Structures are given as structure tokens and as C-alpha cells.
Amino acid sequence: MSASDSSTFPLVGLQAVSNAQHQWVALAFHLTPQAGLAAPALAQLFAYPDMRAALAPLDFIVSLDDPLHVDEALAASLPAQHTILRVPAAACARNEVQNRCRALAERGFRLMVDGEAGLDAGKAGMRALSADAGGGLPSMVSILTLAGPHWVSNVADKACLANWRSAGFSWFSGAYSREGAAEAPNSDGTSRKRLLALLGLLARDADSRELEILLKQDPALAYHLLKLVNSAAFAPPAPIHSFTQAINVLGRRQLQRWLQLLLYARQQDDGGANALLPLAAVRGAQMEFLSRERGGDRDAQDMAFVAGVFSLLDVLLGMPMTEIVSALSLDLDVVRALLDRAGPLGDMLALTETERPDPARLQALGIDTETHWRGLLQAYHWAIQVSRNL
Structure with missing residues (x-):
């Protein structure tokens, strides 16, 4: 990709969506306001070399303000069998939107309504429901009338996860994935x-x-x-x-x-995978990529990788990070990053911890939006491979 293309490349974040066993099943695309109109930005993203191969076999959740913006060119550029189009419930009231959604469904796209589903959602061919955990449970009619899988975002903790799971939701995202497993009461540590x-x-x-x-x-x-x-x-x-x-x-x-x-590969009490494993892999791989892009040598890249992977150790071990770093012989730059998000490594680590990247932070690191996207693809590809192999 040329430099001119890089300067206009959309800024996008990725959010992992997991099933009840904490396995990644989909990635939600978050276009920042700086990305401009969603349709052209999506077309540019999905035309990126090896994008689909890097994120396979996960599904893609793409949020649309208005399905009428999905013209034939954009529809042809999206992998229909792996793409879920998320449409606001309010938009489904319009006849032209219902017609367009049904046409997209006939092409193989799956449709997800964001918000309380009603008769209009059924007319638009919606198959699944999405909701925000902070907004309360949808009605059982909405949940039961759509085939699913239903996705709830902003799940705060495991108690919240259990509540939505019992209501019929099977896809989840949110801070709950960064909760550690409590050590057994009779454990001696x-x-x-x-x-x-x-x-x-x-x-x-x-x-x-x-x-x-x-x-x-x-x-x-x-x-x-x-x-x-x-x-x-x-x-x-x-x-x-x-x-x-x-x-x-x-x-x-x-x-x-x-x-x-x-270290993150241990099975959880509920029999599922450790949700921290792919997160640690993403952070480590993205940190290594950023270090390399900023001219870091092999040793610097290794330190960046360590900082990314170790950034979740306090959650994994259930102990303060200060105690962890005091027990290890880590480079001072890594320690500063882990404790205070300070120094060059700390700046990069703060970036990897955000699902919706900050343009000002990218600019301060000297990373353009296309380079950031390339790093995200490599990091998520690595995390997907790690989850498969461990």
C-alpha cells in the first residue's frame, strides 16, 4: 500500500466475541468517527491483502447505521458467509430497509438487530439479537423469536455473564474476560x-x-x-x-x-478455556510489531513481547503487579511499563489495551492508521493460532 493510501486509511478497532466456553467465535469491527462514512471504510478494510485469511475462521460483525449504504460493490467485497451485519432496531421500521436487508440475507449475509426486536425485525429478515449488558435484558419474546446466536456486549463480570447466558444469549464480550480465576479456598498457593x-x-x-x-x-x-x-x-x-x-x-x-x-492455558473451573490466553497473545504480538515498526532491534522486540504478555499476570495470578515484578528479574523498561504504563513500552502497552484506538496516541507513537491495522491483523492472527494450538 502506498503512502498516500496509508494517509487516508480508516482507523478501526477489533473486539473479540466469545462463546460460553471462552473461545473466540467472532470479531466486531469498530470504526472510529475519523473513519468517515462506514461503507467506503469497510470496503477499504476488506480489500486489504490477506485480511480474511489472517482472521479466519472467525465471523465478522459489522455495524451499520443504515443498510441502504451497502451498495452492490460493497456487498460483493464482503465475505457473505462469514459476515454478520448489525442493524439498529429503529432502522428496521422503514420498508426500504426491510427490502434491502432481505436482499442481503438472500446473498448469504446473516443479520443481527441491535436493540429490542419486534415485528419489523422479522420483516427485515433478522436472525439474531444484540444487546448491551448495561441496558437490561430484552423481552423473552425478542430472544425466543430469533434463531440466534445472540450477542451481549459490555459484560462486566462473570455474574453478569451467567445472567445473560441463562436468558438465552450465547455470544459475549466485555471486561468479564479479564477476570482471573480465584484460587481454591484450600489451596496453599x-x-x-x-x-x-x-x-x-x-x-x-x-x-x-x-x-x-x-x-x-x-x-x-x-x-x-x-x-x-x-x-x-x-x-x-x-x-x-x-x-x-x-x-x-x-x-x-x-x-x-x-x-x-x-501460563495462561490452564482450564477454568467451568471447563472452558482461559479467556486471558488470546488477550495475552494479542498484546504480546502487537507490542512486538510496534517495537519493530519503531526501529527496535531483536532484544527490544523481545522486551516488548514480554511486556504485552505479562501485562495480564496480575489478573492471572490474583496478586498485585508490584509483587510480581519484584519476584522477577525484568528489564527496568518492562517494569515501568507494567507498573505505570510509563516509558516507550508503557505508551505502546496502553495502545494495545484499547479496543477503540485513539488517533492522538497513534500519532504520538509515530504509527499511521494503515500500519496500526497491519499490526492488528498480525496480532489477532497470532492469537487465533495460539488458541488453536494450546
């Missing part, structure tokens, strides 16, 4: 201490033998590591059964990275 010890070994680039000894004490972590190296991502010529082989296959640098992410 051994698992947490072991994780901190492993993090300490990784931080000081410990000998492989030391890592192996600690891995053998954690069956869950050991299982995930061996599962990883035997996955299609590495395609070993013969099955790998020992940690020494695993370390040799991955190499020291990749071993450190994967182990940092494996």
Missing part, C-alpha cells in the same frame, strides 16, 4: 509459586535443565507444552515425548515465548 518460579527462570534465561525440572512438577503445563510441539504448527517427523526434545524443537527464544503464553 503452590501452583502460583511454581508459576512465579518458572517466570523467574525464563526472565534470567535459565538453563534448559532447570526449566525441565520445574516443568515436571506441573503436569498441566507439561501436557500443554508436549501438545504444542506435537501439533501441526511444528509438524515433528516423529512424536515428541520428552522435555529435552521439546526444548530442542522450539529453540530457546521460541520456548520462552510459548511458555509465557502457556
Whole structure:
């Protein structure tokens, strides 16, 4: 893409949508006001090289103020089978909108009504419902008359999640995904201490033998590591059964990275995946990308990756970040980023934590909107792969 194209590229954020098992099922696109008209911005996004391949196999949720803006050219550029068009409930009252929505449904698009569904939503061919958890539950008539899956955003915590799930919603997004799992009441903290010890070994680039000894004490972590190296991502010529082989296959640098992410791979009490895992992967990969784009060498990129992945350790371990960094031998720049979001790494970390990017923050980092989008694609692609392999 040329520099002139980059200067007019739309600013967009991505929001992960998960099912009840905390697995990503879709990505919601958030166009900022600076993106201008939605239709041209969407056309530019979906025409971006390898965009669909990077985010496969997830569905795309695209919010429209007015479905009449989706002309034939835009409709042809969107992957109909993987695109859910989200339409305001109020817009469904117009006959021309109902006709256009039914035409889009015939082309393979799925339609989601945002707000209380009524007869007009049915006339427009709506199949699913979206709601904001802060606005209260829709009527059961609205929920039951549409096939779904229904999506609720801004889910604050797990209690809120359970409430909406019992009401018939099966797709969720919000701060609940950044809640840690409470340690069992009768736990002596051994698992947490072991994780901190492993993090300490990784931080000081410990000998492989030391890592192996600690891995053998954690069956869950050991299982995930061996599962990883035997996955299609590495395609070993013969099955790998020992940690020494695993370390040799991955190499020291990749071993450190994967182990940092494996810490998040533990199953939750409800049997679902750990919702923190893909979030940590996105932050780590995006931080590494931003560091590289700003001229960082390999060591700087590694530190950026660590800062991104470790930014959720306080949630994972259920302890203050100050205690975590005091137990690890981290670079001062990483410590400043984790504790205060200070310094160059802190500035980049603050950016990765936002689902709706701030143009002023991007400008301060010297990152244009097209570069930001390219980084998002790479980061989310990495997170999707991580979730598949762990």
C-alpha cells in the first residue's frame, strides 16, 4: 500500500466475541468517527491483502447505521458467509430497509438487530439479537423469536455473564474476560509459586535443565507444552515425548515465548478455556510489531513481547503487579511499563489495551492508521493460532 493510501486509511478497532466456553467465535469491527462514512471504510478494510485469511475462521460483525449504504460493490467485497451485519432496531421500521436487508440475507449475509426486536425485525429478515449488558435484558419474546446466536456486549463480570447466558444469549464480550480465576479456598498457593518460579527462570534465561525440572512438577503445563510441539504448527517427523526434545524443537527464544503464553492455558473451573490466553497473545504480538515498526532491534522486540504478555499476570495470578515484578528479574523498561504504563513500552502497552484506538496516541507513537491495522491483523492472527494450538 502506498503512502498516500496509508494517509487516508480508516482507523478501526477489533473486539473479540466469545462463546460460553471462552473461545473466540467472532470479531466486531469498530470504526472510529475519523473513519468517515462506514461503507467506503469497510470496503477499504476488506480489500486489504490477506485480511480474511489472517482472521479466519472467525465471523465478522459489522455495524451499520443504515443498510441502504451497502451498495452492490460493497456487498460483493464482503465475505457473505462469514459476515454478520448489525442493524439498529429503529432502522428496521422503514420498508426500504426491510427490502434491502432481505436482499442481503438472500446473498448469504446473516443479520443481527441491535436493540429490542419486534415485528419489523422479522420483516427485515433478522436472525439474531444484540444487546448491551448495561441496558437490561430484552423481552423473552425478542430472544425466543430469533434463531440466534445472540450477542451481549459490555459484560462486566462473570455474574453478569451467567445472567445473560441463562436468558438465552450465547455470544459475549466485555471486561468479564479479564477476570482471573480465584484460587481454591484450600489451596496453599503452590501452583502460583511454581508459576512465579518458572517466570523467574525464563526472565534470567535459565538453563534448559532447570526449566525441565520445574516443568515436571506441573503436569498441566507439561501436557500443554508436549501438545504444542506435537501439533501441526511444528509438524515433528516423529512424536515428541520428552522435555529435552521439546526444548530442542522450539529453540530457546521460541520456548520462552510459548511458555509465557502457556501460563495462561490452564482450564477454568467451568471447563472452558482461559479467556486471558488470546488477550495475552494479542498484546504480546502487537507490542512486538510496534517495537519493530519503531526501529527496535531483536532484544527490544523481545522486551516488548514480554511486556504485552505479562501485562495480564496480575489478573492471572490474583496478586498485585508490584509483587510480581519484584519476584522477577525484568528489564527496568518492562517494569515501568507494567507498573505505570510509563516509558516507550508503557505508551505502546496502553495502545494495545484499547479496543477503540485513539488517533492522538497513534500519532504520538509515530504509527499511521494503515500500519496500526497491519499490526492488528498480525496480532489477532497470532492469537487465533495460539488458541488453536494450546
